[in-house]
Amino acid sequence: MAKRTIMAAGNWKMNKTPSEAKAFVESLKGLVADAGSEVVVGVPSVCLPAVVEAAKGSNIKVAAQNVHWEASGAYTGEISCAMLKDLNVDYVIIGHSERREYFGETDEMINKKARAILDAGMLPIICCGESLTQREQGVTAEHVRYQIKVALLGLSAEEVSKLVIAYEPIWAIGTGKTATNEQAEEVCGIIRKLVAELYGDDVAEKTRILYGGSVKASNAAELFAMPNIDGGLVGGASLKLDEFEKIAKA
Numbered sequence: 165m166a167k168r169t170i171m172a173a174g175n176w177k178m179n180k181t182p183s184e185a186k187a188f189v190e191s192l193k194g195l196v197a198d199a200g201s202e203v204v205v206g207v208p209s210v211c212l213p214a215v216v217e218a219a220k221g222s223n224i225k226v227a228a229q230n231v232h233w234e235a236s237g238a239y240t241g242e243i244s245c246a247m248l249k250d251l252n253v254d255y256v257i258i259g260h261s262e263r264r265e266y267f268g269e270t271d272e273m274i275n276k277k278a279r280a281i282l283d284a285g286m287l288p289i290i291c292c293g294e295s296l297t298q299r300e301q302g303v304t305a306e307h308v309r310y311q312i313k314v315a316l317l318g319l320s321a322e323e324v325s326k327l328v329i330a331y332e333p334i335w336a337i338g339t340g341k342t343a344t345n346e347q348a349e350e351v352c353g354i355i356r357k358l359v360a361e362l363y364g365d366d367v368a369e370k371t372r373i374l375y376g377g378s379v380k381a382s383n384a385a386e387l388f389a390m391p392n393i394d395g396g397l398v399g400g401a402s403l404k405l406d407e408f409e410k411i412a413k414a
């Protein structure tokens with residue numbers, strides 16, 4: 165079975181103006197042209213037009229950080245999949261722990277978003293992960309399995325083989341405290357096993373599962389070398405050109 169293409173996906177969160185984003189991606193293009201991984205930048209919605217334009221003709225793909233599942237309507241402040249697709253956005257990050265914690269995003273909402281993103285011809289990057297309390301309680305596997313099982317409800321085998329799952333332990337996000345290679349590998353393996361239970365081994369061999377949580381240039385290569393880890397979802401380090409370049413090449 166051919167190894168899955170490694171993905172280095174940046175999640176900029178609420179950082180960079182459209183002009184800063186454009187300049188960053190214009191510089192990044194040359195640096196990652198021969199990276200060998202799939203390079204994705206997850207940027208604030210208002211930066212999407214400038215970033216899609218800047219990334220044109222390069223190997224950089226563009227992700228939004230959120231979307232609404234409804235096609236249109238009275239949802240002040242929200243953005244639809246058709247709007248993102250019209251801009252030529254490739255991926256949408258959904259279910260990030262910050263959106264779950266600060267904006268009340270539930271597993272059911274994440275499932276509806278995944279459905280809408282796929283229907284629009286884009287791919288979701290579905291985040292999951294346990295809190296420190298849940299890890300200490302020994303319920304990490306159950307929690308992550310539940311999150312992913314609900315997120316994937318109703319999706320076809322073909323869809324699941326193309327989408328991306330990101331395992332991000334909440335205690336490792338933005339804390340500088342990276343999960344060990346073994347901890348990250350264990351949970352990514354649990355997720356792959358769940359995908360195999362639900363969709364069969366062939367699908368599970370294709371679905372990319374990323375690790376996220378304080379990934380840096382100094383730890384990316386060893387994490388990405390683990391058998392069930394197919395790259396990283398990177399917050400802080402994706403805002404720095406030299407760090408992100410090294411991660412994309414790890």
Ligand code: PEP
Binds near residue numbers: 336339398400
């Ligand atoms: C994230 O926001 O998805 C993330 C993993 O952040 P950081 O890399 O800064 O921990």
